[in-house]
Amino acid sequence: EAGVVQSPRYKIIEKKQPVAFWCNPISGHNTLYWYRQNLGQGPELLIRYENEEAVDDSQLPKDRFSAERLKGVDSTLKIQPAELGDSAVYLCASSLPGDTEAFFGQGTRLTVV
Amino acid sequence: QQQVKQSPQSLIVQKGGISIINCAYENTAFDYFPWYQQFPGKGPALLIAIRPDVSEKKEGRFTISFNKSAKQFSLHIMDSQPGDSATYFCAATTVNTGTASKLTFGTGTRLQVTL
Numbered sequence: 001e002a003g004v005v006q007s008p009r010y011k012i013i014e015k016k017q018p019v020a021f022w023c024n025p026i027s028g029h030n031t032l033y034w035y036r037q038n039l040g041q042g043p044e045l046l047i048r049y050e051n052e053e054a055v056d057d058s059q060l061p062k063d064r065f066s067a068e069r070l071k072g073v074d075s076t077l078k079i080q081p082a083e084l085g086d087s088a089v090y091l092c093a094s095s096l097p098g099d100t101e102a103f104f105g106q107g108t109r110l111t112v113v
Numbered sequence: 114q115q116q117v118k119q120s121p122q123s124l125i126v127q128k129g130g131i132s133i134i135n136c137a138y139e140n141t142a143f144d145y146f147p148w149y150q151q152f153p154g155k156g157p158a159l160l161i162a163i164r165p166d167v168s169e170k171k172e173g174r175f176t177i178s179f180n181k182s183a184k185q186f187s188l189h190i191m192d193s194q195p196g197d198s199a200t201y202f203c204a205a206t207t208v209n210t211g212t213a214s215k216l217t218f219g220t221g222t223r224l225q226v227t228l
Contacts, residue, residue: 004156033215042119042202042218043157056215091156100145100208102216104156 002026004105006092012111018080021108025073025094032069033102034077035091043091049075050097082112116140117205119219126226132190134222136203139184143205147216148177148188151200160201161188193226200224 005024013019025032030051035043046065048056051072060067064083069075079086089109093102118137126132138146144165149157163170163177163186170177176189190197203219 040221042117042204042221043216044218045215048215093156100147100162100206101159104158106154106156 004092004094004103006090006105006108008108009106010109010111012113013082015084015112016081018078019082019110020076020078021090021092021110023075023077023092023105025075025092026103028096029094029103030072030097031095031099031102032075033091033093033095034067034075035093035104037089037091037107039088046077046090079110082110084112086110087112116217117203117219119203119222121222122220123223124225126190126193126224128193128195128226128228130193130226132188132193132197132224132226134188134201134203134224135185136187136205136219137183137185138205138217140205140207140217141184142207143217145206145208146177146179146186147204147206148175149202149204149218151202151221157202190224193224195226195228198224198226 032049034046037043047060049069067077089107091107093104095102147162148160150160151157161172161175165181174191179186200221202221204216206216
């Protein structure tokens with residue numbers, strides 16, 4: 001069974017440019033998370049979806065970040081415009097309904113120059 | 114506000130030794146405490162987890178000790194092996210009926226097991 005798939009693995013962009021990350025969760029996992037992991041730190045939740053609904057986006061910087069999960073499967077996280085401080089690894093995770101274990105993808109390493 | 118504090122930041126242990134990583138939390142609503150292992154270039158993977166109704170959980174060489182009154186929990190890796198070299202994160206969350214809430218992670222401990 002395939003795990004959580006993220007793309008791209010790496011992205012380098014200039015500041016003020018837009019960028020998008022894509023996530024395909026494990027089949028059947030209704031809950032999807034986007035986390036941001038700064039260098040030397042633990043992951044921090046940006047947004048959590050239950051099916052198509054964003055149930056927790058309190059930590060998402062909504063002035064420049066947006067996310068969507070159409071049809072309750074794949075999800076896209078977008079940053080526009082990117083800032084130098086957005087450089088981090090963006091992790092997607094998914095879990096079964098009612099399950100406490102979240103499975104993480106390999107992440108997308110974003111470098112803003 | 115950091116709700117889960119983790120120490121040490123880094124740890125070097127000889128092969129066969131015991132690795133101990135400690136975490137403390139503030140939010141008494143937390144009721145599920147997992148440990149994640151992360152290798153370079155990979156996402157975190159669940160290693161072992163505990164709920165506050167028990168004081169210890171053991172899975173193979175990995176043991177979680179939990180002290181509810183002190184709001185502390187720790188990971189012990191017995192007979193540490195070079196393959197255990199990774200970054201370890203403690204985490205905490207509240208488990209609501211039907212789904213898990215967000216994970217609050219510690220800052221991570223970089224473990225190196227030497228030969």
